[in-house]
Amino acid sequence: MNNQELKRYDRQILLEELGLEGQEKLRNTAVLVIGAGGLGCPLLLYLAGAGVGKIGIIDGDVVEESNLHRQVLYQMNDLGKNKAQTAADKLRQLNPLIEVQAYPYHLSAENATATLSDYDLVMDGSDNFPTRYLVNDSCVTLNKPLIFGSIFKFEGQVSVFNYQGGPDYRSCYPEAPAAAEQNNCGESGVIGPLPGIIGSIMANECIKVICGFGDQLSGKLLIFNALNYDMQIFNIQPEGAKKDALHEAGTKxxxxxxxxxxxxxxxxxxxxxxxxxxxxxxxxxxxxxxxxxxxxxxxxxxxxxxxxxxxxxxxxxxxxxxxxxxxxxxxxxxxxxxxxxxxxxxxx
CATH class of the missing domain: 3.40.250.10 (Rhodanese-like domain)
Structure with missing residues (x-):
């Protein structure tokens, strides 16, 4: 590592759990972020700041004024611009030592495999169920770890899926809710700081997975409530283990x-x-x-x-x-x- 890198990442290199070896792992890892919205904005900032070597951003939406209360990467002069390209430009200004690739379109069944194949780890900050299942199923097929986050009103969730034999998203949510049950921020609202909190937790999990320290949220679902600061972690049973348990139970x-x-x-x-x-x-x-x-x-x-x-x-x-x-x-x-x-x- 050169002197500029050592100076930039000094504070986290000092951490015994991370050190020079962890910083090298970050530099040599490619991470794809699905969605440059409420969750994507904070986690992108922290991944770029941490020195993740290559960051991909996929998002087909444009910046709207209603985004600005929570999507902290954007300003008024960004209105109407594509989110992926705008976010990529800002990350390059934050850290010119990393590579940033923008994909200014939505993830689809036609482009998912080709896009995800170039990355070591995927982060899902999308806001709809079809994309979440597409991302999950693609990660399972390609054997890519997936860090998932979601927000709704005052509540956020984070988990690490498909990591070292752990469960995937379908183990936690086998099927999408009926269309009438699928609410989003545009319909139900969301408190501004919540995506910052959840996005930061996602970035923290990403760094832990890459560097291999701490207790990752694999096989666990973290639920955070911004109304009362209640935080709970639930265990997720892998789908195979569920079937085994039912088989052992016989007719129970x-x-x-x-x-x-x-x-x-x-x-x-x-x-x-x-x-x-x-x-x-x-x-x-x-x-x-x-x-x-x-x-x-x-x-x-x-x-x-x-x-x-x-x-x-x-x-x-x-x-x-x-x-x-x-x-x-x-x-x-x-x-x-x-x-x-x-x-x-x-x-x-």
Missing amino acids: AATYQEIGQEELQEWKDKEEPFLLIDVREAYEFEEYNIGGTHISLYDLKDKITDIPFQNKLVLCCTSGAKSRMAAKLISKTRKESLFIISLLNTNT
């Missing part, structure tokens, strides 16, 4: 069953006894709910023993993801049959 019933609102309504009409628990946040419950008791997922662990016994325990949330996590928590200590339901319309 699954931990939970997923039902629709129609089936729930039939239970109500027949006056069948059940307990409905909404595991979303309080503000979401107040905005829209289908009745039942509200217990946030983050508070559930401490309140499990207080839940009155019912033969049927129904858990609901917006997409089903929180309900699945809640079911896993409850099944460790309770014996009821667990059912999961998604709220099909949270804007009523």
Whole structure:
């Protein structure tokens, strides 16, 4: 490494866990970032600052004024410009020692394999489910580690997928929610600092994976709540391990069953006894709910023993993801049959 590099990266080279060897690994690694929006902006800044040798940026969108409250790479004079090209120009100004490649178009099934093949690691900061599944499936096919992040209102998620035999995105979310359940920032809003927090965590995971230190979030899903600073980490079971567990269980019933609102309504009409628990946040419950008791997922662990016994325990949330996590928590200590339901319309 030359003197300019040693001077620029001095503060992180001083870290025993990283050192000169880690800095060399960063310089020799190529990272592709999917999306140069809320999550992409902070993680791109930190990857460029850390000295990742080659950074690719793929995004077909242009900068809009509504982006500026959270997408910290852009300014008013960038309005109307392609995000990938604009972000690449700014990263080159930040660190002229690295290579930055812009792909000013959206990722698609036609270009995914060719684009991802040139990179060692992929970071998904996209904001829609089709892209997330495309990125995941491409990384699995090409055997590329994937660092995933997402944000919604006040909540963010981060995980490391397809890393050293660990689970992939489909192990956590086997299928995309129904179209009516797929909300985004443009429809539901997002607090400005949240993508900065989640994007920074993604960048931190990227550096850890490249340099090989610390505990990576492989096989784990980190969920951060900006309303109360609650942070929890849930274990993700690889798909193969799930199948093995079901095989060993023989005819034993699954931990939970997923039902629709129609089936729930039939239970109500027949006056069948059940307990409905909404595991979303309080503000979401107040905005829209289908009745039942509200217990946030983050508070559930401490309140499990207080839940009155019912033969049927129904858990609901917006997409089903929180309900699945809640079911896993409850099944460790309770014996009821667990059912999961998604709220099909949270804007009523």
